[in-house]
Amino acid sequence: MSTVPPPPLPPPLPSTEHESFQAGRFVFGALVALFGVAWLLEATDVWHVPWKVVLPVTLIVLGVALLLSGRARRGQGGLVTLGIILTVVLAIGTVVDVPFEGGVGDRVERPRSYAELKSEYRLSIGKLTVDLSGLPTAASARTVAIRAQVGIGQLILIVPGSVAPEVHATAGVGSVEVFGKQDSGLDVKVDFVPHSLLPAPYSLDLSMGVGDIEVRRG
Amino acid sequence: MAERETNRSALVFGIFFIVAGVAFLLDRLEVWDLQARYLLPILLIVLGIAVLIGGRSPRSGQRS
Numbered sequence: 001m002s003t004v005p006p007p008p009l010p011p012p013l014p015s016t017e018h019e020s021f022q023a024g025r026f027v028f029g030a031l032v033a034l035f036g037v038a039w040l041l042e043a044t045d046v047w048h049v050p051w052k053v054v055l056p057v058t059l060i061v062l063g064v065a066l067l068l069s070g071r072a073r074r075g076q077g078g079l080v081t082l083g084i085i086l087t088v089v090l091a092i093g094t095v096v097d098v099p100f101e102g103g104v105g106d107r108v109e110r111p112r113s114y115a116e117l118k119s120e121y122r123l124s125i126g127k128l129t130v131d132l133s134g135l136p137t138a139a140s141a142r143t144v145a146i147r148a149q150v151g152i153g154q155l156i157l158i159v160p161g162s163v164a165p166e167v168h169a170t171a172g173v174g175s176v177e178v179f180g181k182q183d184s185g186l187d188v189k190v191d192f193v194p195h196s197l198l199p200a201p202y203s204l205d206l207s208m209g210v211g212d213i214e215v216r217r218g
Numbered sequence: 219m220a221e222r223e224t225n226r227s228a229l230v231f232g233i234f235f236i237v238a239g240v241a242f243l244l245d246r247l248e249v250w251d252l253q254a255r256y257l258l259p260i261l262l263i264v265l266g267i268a269v270l271i272g273g274r275s276p277r278s279g280q281r282s
Contacts, residue, residue, distance in 0.1 A: 018225065052246040053243065053246055053247070055242070056239045056240070056242035056243035056246060057239065057243065058239075059235050059236075059238060059239030059242065060235070060236050060239035060240060060243070061239075062232075062235050062239075063231070063232045063233065063234070063235030063236035063237075063238075064232070065232075066228045066229075066231055066232030066235065067228070067232035067233070067236075071220075076264070079231075080228070080231050083231060083234075083235045084265070086235075087238050087261065090238070090242045091257055091258060091261055094242070094252050094257060095257070095258070124265065124281070150282060165246060186258075187253070214280060
């Protein structure tokens with residue numbers, strides 16, 4: 001009577017590959033969970049999450065995780081895909097600065113006095129017109145700083161015809177025209193500094209993500 | 219010996235993500251200004267090189 005030898009067991013998964021595969025899944029899951037926690041804390045006003053720092057740090061963590069799991073032959077596809085998506089999002093965010101506050105649509109701001117004048121105007125998507133032509137001129141000897149920002153759309157600044165403001169206008173993608181001086185394309189910057197011994201009545205800091213900026217006299 | 223060999227694409231993408239992440243972080247913290255008009259084409263070039271180098275990984279040879 002002969003005994004049949006048991007069939008050979010399949011070779012075990014190499015421990016390094018297995019551990020690295022698990023590490024990749026662990027990092028991916030941890031990042032997704034942490035992102036959810038941060039979002040929840042933001043939504044419940046418990047913690048104001050510094051998103052501008054979170055995304056680059058996440059990309060660094062992904063890179064370190066890939067290096068640590070570098071011995072695996074599989075399992076890093078998700079990390080690489082996530083890293084590429086993050087890189088593209090961050091690159092677009094560098095070019096296009098879209099504010100999440102300010103609303104959507106067409107808006108016209110027409111202050112009639114300095115009490116009505118705001119220091120900052122924001123719109124996420126749409127057309128924002130800030131008409132300063134109704135403001136009394138020579139009301140102050142100091143420069144009044146005004147900032148206006150639109151994510152996607154159009155920004156029009158109308159200044160009184162008799163004043164020469166200082167203007168710094170930037171657009172991620174689009175065109176900028178300041179008193180007839182125009183430029184367009186990617187990462188556009190147009191500055192206008194009046195030639196005067198007196199301080200400029202207004203200092204206009206204008207920014208656009210994707211779209212057009214126009215500064216003209218009323 | 220196989221344990222000593224690393225997945226080259228993971229190595230390349232890992233280093234690329236770390237460098238890109240540090241660059242974006244410095245830009246966000248306004249320590250270093252990334253020039254947008256140069257950033258996108260450079261990113262495309264580096265990503266293309268990473269894919270090329272990753273495609274020459276010795277993974278297929280390890281399977282035999």
